[in-house]
Amino acid sequence: MKIAILSRNGNLYSTKRLVEAGTKLGHEMHVIDHLKCDLVIEKKQPSIVYKNNRLExxxxxxxxxxxxxxFYGTAVVRQFEMMKLFTAVESQALVRSRDKLRSLQILSRAGLGLPKTVFTNDTKNxxxxxxxxxGAPLIIKLLEGTQGLGVVLAENDKAAESVLEAFHGLQARVIVQEFIKEAKGADIRAFIVDGQVVGAMKRQAKEGEFRSNLHRGGTAELIELTDEEEIAALKAAKAMGLGVAGVDMLQSARxxxxxxxNSSPxxxxxxxxxxxxxxRDIIKYIARNV
Incomplete structure (x- = not known):
């Protein structure tokens, strides 16, 4: 097979590993910078031009x-879909996963456990x-934040009020979530490929930090999911329509x-x-579906 990895940097660990795994399995792998793709839209002949060459x-x-x-990345994925190519992550699922508020609404409708969350447009309330x-402590998250950026722990009500007023003053959209104390600064990531959990890790925040993201200095260790955690992870990926996903969970008393x-874990x-x-699991998933 001839497989394109849409990535802006061929030296990133994930991109290099996918190229390596695909090549070992006998596939022709190409790294394409999606921001350098020109989308040609005409009647029944959608195409993509990359560095002055039509992708075929x-x-x-x-x-x-x-x-x-x-926005642009999704448009490129959609163009490939119009060209009848299989995609490991569908464009609609990608859009849904990037909208934190919409994602939570979809997960709630699917009956999954969530930290209690509030979103409001009333800056005076x-x-x-x-x-x-x-009440505090509570978590305030920017809807557009990633990798732990734009996430604030407000330890008392006054601090929460100040942070919310500051964000609203900047016209930034935020959600407010309950703080799950018993999680103790740790979360679980379950990696899903084609309806199966292929790996799970527990991420622990470094001392003095509440965000467990590895980009924020957190550490990770292998973990075996409980049946309840595995079912929740699989159900969440299915609800979002993702064949490849990283599902982040907190362990709580309930x-x-x-x-x-996450659609690009x-x-x-x-x-x-x-x-x-x-x-390798991801490449084999693609091979089964093409």
Missing amino acids: GFDAIIPRIGASVT VEAVISEVG GPLILEV GLEGIERATGRDIA
Whole structure:
């Protein structure tokens, strides 16, 4: 097969691993910078021009679209779909996963456990919002934030009011979530490929930090999911329509709580924690479907 990886940087760990895994399995792998793709739209002949050459002969794509370029990246994925190529992540699922508020609404409708969350457009009603999630400590998240950026822990009501007023003053859209104390600064990432959990790790925030993201200095270790956690992760990926996903969960007194479903999960942390060749799992998933 001829497979394109949509990635802006061929030296990234995840991109290199996918190229390596695909090549070992006998496939022709190409890294394409989606921001340098020109989309040609005409009657029944959608095409893509990349570096002055029309892209032809591809069988499948693996989107690795960064959050900052979701709009254009999704348009490129959609164009490939119009050209009848299989994609490891569908354009609609990618759009859904990048909208934190919409994602939570979809997960809620699917009956999954979530931290209690409030979103409001009323900038004068911050006290009621804080009260609705049980008061401080609480979490305030920018809807456009990624990798732990734009996430604030407000330890008391006054601090929460100040942060919310500041964000509203900047016309930034935020959600307010209850703080799950018993999680103790840790979360779980379950990596899903084609309806199966292929690996899971527990990420622990460094001392003095509440965000467990590896980009923020967190550490990761192999973990075996409980039946309840595995079912929740699979259900979340299915609800979002994702064949490849990283499902982030908190362990709470009332069971697993879904934080986020990531449509472009990094491979480095999960492969090192589990020792599993997850890039190979993704390539084999594509091969089964093309």
